[in-house]
Amino acid sequence: MTVTPDLRTALPAGPDLLRSVFRQHASGVAVITAAGGAPVGFTATSLTSVSAQPPVISFGIGVGASSWPTVAEAGHVGVHILAEDQADLAATFARSGADRFGAPTRWTEGPEGVPVLDGVLAWMVCKVIARVPAGDHRIVLAEAVCGDLPGAGRPLLYHQGRFNALRD
Numbered sequence: 001m002t003v004t005p006d007l008r009t010a011l012p013a014g015p016d017l018l019r020s021v022f023r024q025h026a027s028g029v030a031v032i033t034a035a036g037g038a039p040v041g042f043t044a045t046s047l048t049s050v051s052a053q054p055p056v057i058s059f060g061i062g063v064g065a066s067s068w069p070t071v072a073e074a075g076h077v078g079v080h081i082l083a084e085d086q087a088d089l090a091a092t093f094a095r096s097g098a099d100r101f102g103a104p105t106r107w108t109e110g111p112e113g114v115p116v117l118d119g120v121l122a123w124m125v126c127k128v129i130a131r132v133p134a135g136d137h138r139i140v141l142a143e144a145v146c147g148d149l150p151g152a153g154r155p156l157l158y159h160q161g162r163f164n165a166l167r168d
Helices: 015-023 068-073 087-094
Strands: 030-034 040-044 048-051 056-062 076-081 107-109 115-117 122-134 137-148 156-159 162-165
Touching: 030 056, 030 068, 030 087, 030 115, 040 056, 040 087, 056 068, 056 122, 068 137, 076 115, 076 137, 087 156, 087 162, 115 122
Parallel strands: none
Antiparallel strands: 030 040, 030 076, 048 056, 056 137, 076 122, 107 115, 122 137, 156 162
8 A cells, every 4th residue: 555645744853753763664683792891782773784795784872872881992792683582681681770691691701702692593793893973873883703593483573662573
């Protein structure tokens, strides 16, 4: 069904419009981790494949995020693709003030000291190659160094402010 937009009702651009529009956009859910004095991590729905050769990804992080000071200095980050049954893990890494690496989160110190989460669909350790200013965020570009596809199943999605699963 095609709907012609009514341009007379267009809203002015701003944070509320951006959030409302992107609630309509379903995205995959990832957790980004980094090593520092203590490990840090956060839930990201902004993960993007940038280049296959070399293998480069990007993600956004707010400069006010508790993980930002560590990510700002990290040489490497972990990228974890979550499975549809990992909404609780996604919520833990999205929650401010949560003990993200305490029980029940299972993880191992991986290559370059990066925390690697157990039980995810796929993970990579990536070398940070750039941090690009973008408003109140930074876009981090990172090149994959190694990774694995240990999990089976379907990905976790984020849509309309909630974690969801794919439907057939």
